[in-house]
Amino acid sequence: MAMQIMTWLIAIPLLGVVTGMRSMTAIAVLCWFAHEGYLPLDDTWAAWVGKLSTTLIFTVLALAEFIADKLPKTPNRTALPPLLARVVIGGLIGAIVAAGLEGSDIEGIILGVGGALIGAFAGFLIRRELVNRFGGKDWPVALVEDASAILGAVFAMGIITG
Numbered sequence: 024m025a026m027q028i029m030t031w032l033i034a035i036p037l038l039g040v041v042t043g044m045r046s047m048t049a050i051a052v053l054c055w056f057a058h059e060g061y062l063p064l065d066d067t068w069a070a071w072v073g074k075l076s077t078t079l080i081f082t083v084l085a086l087a088e089f090i091a092d093k094l095p096k097t098p099n100r101t102a103l104p105p106l107l108a109r110v111v112i113g114g115l116i117g118a119i120v121a122a123g124l125e126g127s128d129i130e131g132i133i134l135g136v137g138g139a140l141i142g143a144f145a146g147f148l149i150r151r152e153l154v155n156r157f158g159g160k161d162w163p164v165a166l167v168e169d170a171s172a173i174l175g176a177v178f179a180m181g182i183i184t185g
Contacts, residue, residue, distance in 0.1 A: 027124075034182040035120050035131055037175055039113040039138020043100070044146040045092070045172040046109045047085035049116055052176035054078040057123070061184040067122040089169050093162060100143050113139025120183055 041049040050072075056062045057073035064070050071077055091097050098105055117135025118128045146168065153164045 030120075030124065030183050031126070031130070031134065034179040035117050035134040036138035036141075037179040037182075038116050038120065039135040039140075040142035040145075041138075041172045041175045041179070042113040042116060042135070043109050043139040043142020043144070044168055044175075045085065045088055046100075046105070046112050047081060047088045048169075048172040049176045049179070050112055051078070051081040051085040052173070052180055053116060053119060054081045056180045056184055057119075062120070062123040062180070064119070064123050069119040069122040072119055092169075093165055099147065101147050106140075106143055109139045109143050110136050113137075113142075124183070 038049045057064050058078045113135040114132040117131035121128050121131030154161050
């Protein structure tokens with residue numbers, strides 16, 4: 024019972040927060056957990072997530088996002104198009120996890136979307152503040168954010184898969 028509560032109140036929103044920080048990281052990690060059989064999705068609408076091709080595609084997209092995030096022309100994550108993408112992916116992740124746990128897709132979507140919004144805005148504000156404190160050096164802060172996103176997604180999936 025405690026793990027189930029932690030999954031719904033901590034892990035799914037945390038995957039959303041990670042999505043708000045790095046839009047492709049949480050779904051790439053989720054795909055790897057599903058592909059390796061830790062998240063049972065075989066008899067659900069979300070079975071496509073566990074396929075090797077899907078896993079590789081999202082992994083490449085996550086790696087590309089790590090690179091693109093460091094480029095000067097990359098749009099702000101709180102601008103409408105990137106924010107909408109984060110919200111949609113956060114909701115999708117919540118629904119996928121809910122399907123794997125035989126829970127409510129709607130609850131999963133709400134938790135994933137809420138987490139994505141928090142992650143996008145909090146991540147932006149925290150990163151901006153840290154960059155200002157470190158004298159305008161964005162790279163080190165961005166790398167810490169990358170690592171935090173990966174570790175957060177792995178931690179959340181660890182909670183979900185027990």
